[in-house]
Amino acid sequence: MINNRDLDYFVTAAQIMNLRLASQNLNITQPALSKSITRLEKELSIKLFKRAGRGLELTEAGRILYQRGLALQSSYHEITEVMNELSSGAGGIVRVGISGSSTQFLLPEICKMLQSQVPNMKLEIQIGMNDVLFTLLERHAIDIIIGPLVNYESPVVQLPVTADRVVVCASSDHPLAGKPTSLRDLSRFGWILPAKTVSMRQWLDGIFYENHCPPPDVKVEISSLASVPGLIAKSGLLSFLSENILAEEEFISRLIRIDNEQLVMERRVGITWLEGAFLSPATQKVIEVTKAVGKKMQMESRRVLEE
Template structure:
């Protein structure tokens, strides 16, 4: 079976856009060239990769499998080129960082400054997104390091803990909840909430905590995909939210918000740095991992002091 990497790249773009013409325009090739590339792949695998959908096309089940593998293969190819290039040039290399919102706010600027102070020629790409989304990008080889929530029991990754992250219910200091003789999960349902969107891990955990006790989930009046935005949304209201203590104790939020103490709604987890076990790490990425392991906890602490 003879498969060209170029054909796989064309296939990826067509799959992402669902349209051969748009894919041709994006990569600067003709439609017949892309059509022939798809045909070569279909002949190689003995299966149809796309099917018609309205005015466009969509992947068949076989095409879905190939797309996932093509992304991993492209990541491995790019890694091989980077590794050989770093070795040939003898330079510090390049590092692609994926960061969760908390790390991006409190650690990333300082840790990048430390890295550049040691290796001024290092180049850095930064992507800020929820950790669960970044984990898939890491698996595909699209990023080198993930600074954020640590994965649990995944043999594809190596993870080093930096600091514990505790997520708690919080609200404005004058909220009526603090006047209750006893705070319970049932009592928290009397008020509306500002919460991360459903795709965020902390929101999923909170909803599951209520469901596991036979209770309805909190009523979200505001859904937000920006974690740093949550404190400002509740500071002058009687809405509740679910925040990391790192965010709650940050400068500017400590006096405006107050934790609602309740063991059943307290999530404990760890923030760390994660990379692929079999992936290539440039000298810059290796040094960044070392800096995070030795200075990461202090950086979190000092940033929130």
């Protein structure tokens, strides 16, 4: 039977890939760490590390055990968390990854509702693009993602809660402001965009490619567009933002939508978690509140359209 301490030591060593640093991190001696790994390899009858120059490299068995070890550690953490919630009556801690645009139009209402219903709950929030957030989700570093629903290679559960539109925008005094524009017009100006690994950027580049136009001339590549509307307003560069951000009172007079119907991206916004993942009572509460906020937003949108 695998010794839990040996497995924990191995996971730390596999994360750091340096036995000296790993032993310091674990507050044990390097010989003690080496002995622990040797004991684990003997128990499993297979090598977990191999030499790669002056460093270490995981074997195929080592990579598999590392992934399973991370999942097991996450399960231990989840069990402890739930037991603490049940015993203390506290709201618990939920680790949320959220897109930049959702921090503007969803997060404030989610936090407001949670504070009124579960004042003892604590949210640990990571803001980022879908590629970064999903990496954190796979590593069990966050519990759920709130933001645009995109296709992932790994099996996930996705729950739509509202909708969003992403459009081309710029400062109100941009040369293209107030006039219909073609893709070729847009390709002549500089842009602020996320990395090519982000689904929104891939969609945008795809539209230019399909219409035989030069791709956007990216002058600034940034990790979160929602955090830089002020930069867009002052830089003279085009960007691709949620209409919800453009509607913020702070930016109504400074930013403007650039009119091009080909570059209107309709997207679903909701909650994503790993298929089969354990959801603590606190996490389930955040999901419930996010659904309620999304429903409220949709009702308000319909009322505005009817008026």
